[in-house]
Amino acid sequence: MRGQVPILQVKNLVKKFGDKVVLNGIDLEVGKGKVIAILGPSGCGKSTFLRCLNGLEEVQGGDILLDNESLIGDSTRWRDVRQRIGMVFQSYDLFPNLSVLENILLSPLKVQKRQRQEAEAQALELLERVGLADRANDYPRQLSGGQKQRIAIVRALCINPEIMLFDEVTASLDPEMVREVLDVIAQLANQGMTMLIVTHEMNFAKLVADEVIFMEQGNIVEQASAEQFFSNPQTERAQQFLNILQF
Amino acid sequence: MLNSGISVLFEGINMLRIIEGLLVTLRVALVAVVITIVMGFIIGIIRTSKNKFVQLLFRVYLEMFRIIPILVWLFVFYYIFPANFDLNLSSEVVAFIVFSLWGIAEMSDIVRGAIISLPKHQVESSKALGLSPVQMYRYVLIPQAIKRTIPPMINLITRMIKTTALLTMIGVVEVIKVGQQIIEVNNINYPIVAFWVYGFIFFLYFCICFPLSRFSRKLEQKWAA
Numbered sequence: 001m002r003g004q005v006p007i008l009q010v011k012n013l014v015k016k017f018g019d020k021v022v023l024n025g026i027d028l029e030v031g032k033g034k035v036i037a038i039l040g041p042s043g044c045g046k047s048t049f050l051r052c053l054n055g056l057e058e059v060q061g062g063d064i065l066l067d068n069e070s071l072i073g074d075s076t077r078w079r080d081v082r083q084r085i086g087m088v089f090q091s092y093d094l095f096p097n098l099s100v101l102e103n104i105l106l107s108p109l110k111v112q113k114r115q116r117q118e119a120e121a122q123a124l125e126l127l128e129r130v131g132l133a134d135r136a137n138d139y140p141r142q143l144s145g146g147q148k149q150r151i152a153i154v155r156a157l158c159i160n161p162e163i164m165l166f167d168e169v170t171a172s173l174d175p176e177m178v179r180e181v182l183d184v185i186a187q188l189a190n191q192g193m194t195m196l197i198v199t200h201e202m203n204f205a206k207l208v209a210d211e212v213i214f215m216e217q218g219n220i221v222e223q224a225s226a227e228q229f230f231s232n233p234q235t236e237r238a239q240q241f242l243n244i245l246q247f
Numbered sequence: 248m249l250n251s252g253i254s255v256l257f258e259g260i261n262m263l264r265i266i267e268g269l270l271v272t273l274r275v276a277l278v279a280v281v282i283t284i285v286m287g288f289i290i291g292i293i294r295t296s297k298n299k300f301v302q303l304l305f306r307v308y309l310e311m312f313r314i315i316p317i318l319v320w321l322f323v324f325y326y327i328f329p330a331n332f333d334l335n336l337s338s339e340v341v342a343f344i345v346f347s348l349w350g351i352a353e354m355s356d357i358v359r360g361a362i363i364s365l366p367k368h369q370v371e372s373s374k375a376l377g378l379s380p381v382q383m384y385r386y387v388l389i390p391q392a393i394k395r396t397i398p399p400m401i402n403l404i405t406r407m408i409k410t411t412a413l414l415t416m417i418g419v420v421e422v423i424k425v426g427q428q429i430i431e432v433n434n435i436n437y438p439i440v441a442f443w444v445y446g447f448i449f450f451l452y453f454c455i456c457f458p459l460s461r462f463s464r465k466l467e468q469k470w471a472a
Contacts, residue, residue, distance in 0.1 A: 054375060055374075056371055056374060082377040089368060091368050093368040093369060093372035094372075095372075095386075096391065106376065107378065111377040155376070159376065
């Protein structure tokens with residue numbers, strides 16, 4: 001970790017739904033500017049893990065530290081945390097009643113109470129960067145899936161988060177549109193954004209991730225640099241997983 | 248024979264009386280509808296709460312108005328309250344109260360249904376953007392829910408207007424009561440008069456309710472597309 005304090009630390013995180021243990025003591029350290037790909041079979045707990053990091057799921061044990069401050073406890077102001085940890089979901093989830101620009105500006109204006117002019121300038125610049133500047137006044141229903149997902153990413157970026165969580169953001173997209181969304185994420189990686197990415201796109205993970213964690217049944221089975229994980233996975237389970245996906 | 252009865256409608260101030268009766272009908276309906284919409288939204292939103300006690304409380308309230316006929320509620324407020332609790336309310340005030348309570352119960356169910364039928368991802372992405380619950384309802388959930396409430400809401404309003412006919416039973420002189428009075432006076436001279444008076448009232452109700460129901464269908468078609 002370049003010898004510095006990690007921006008995000010997860011210690012022995014436990015999540016249960018009733019009696020079912022979904023996360024069975026997860027440990028992870030995320031250095032600033034690192035990109036971590038979270039891989040694993042469906043139902044292994046990887047999405048739940050991401051959701052715990054910004055308080056969408058309550059956890060039953062362990063600790064999460066953001067800049068050395070614990071997020072676990074009744075006094076946690078998740079609304080503040082969520083401005084520092086942005087999240088993008090599989091199903092885009094733009095608000096259909098608002099235009100693209102209104103979607104993006106909702107949180108900057110209402111939650112962060114920023115000046116409209118300044119926030120709008122940032123929004124337009126971000127839209128420019130993802131190639132959708134001409135869509136600012138459209139409504140979500142007028143956009144393709146890939147466009148919606150790029151807007152959703154812009155919406156999360158416009159609150160200036162320090163960490164971004166991506167939860168299978170290309171999983172429900174038409175294959176032709178996957179690329180345009182992954183390009184945006186790769187661009188962010190180059191700019192040094194700290195990211196945790198749950199994905200099934202192995203080639204993409206290989207390309208952008210610094211580190212890979214491989215999960216199964218609520219445990220981290222293998223954790224390695226991306227290079228090592230893909231060229232020489234240590235555990236049998238990870239080898240099987242990669243074999244199935246790379247036929 | 249038939250046309251001998253129709254003239255009653257235009258005799259003296261009969262037409263004016265019927266229109267006045269209609270205005271009473273509309274006044275009760277309008278006041279109750281306004282209260283219903285405002286309070287229905289508020290209670291509908293409260294009912295999306297996960298608190299079991301809140302859910303149960305309003306559930307009981309809703310079911311009481313669903314299961315017990317409106318006529319019985321009118322009698323309870325008009326006859327039983329004054330007799331047993333020394334609470335004398337004019338028939339029109341009773342009408343406002345009962346129709347509002349009924350409307351709010353039904354409306355809150357419509358609003359609650361509309362909100363919880365929205366994809367839960369809308370809630371999650373609102374949270375992930377740091378919106379407070381109030382902001383989430385105000386900017387995201389309610390604007391989307393309104394669309395889904397309007398067709399059933401108009402349906403409810405139509406039912407409320409029609410049900411005002413029951414108010415004759417507690418002595419509100421609304422359009423049907425006026426009709427009955429005119430019929431009673433003229434029945435001996437013109438036995439056919441009931442046909443014309445009720446026929447005319449039929450026409451008046453139709454003129455009010457039909458445009459509403461058409462409007463609702465138009466909106467449904469428009470939003471379905």
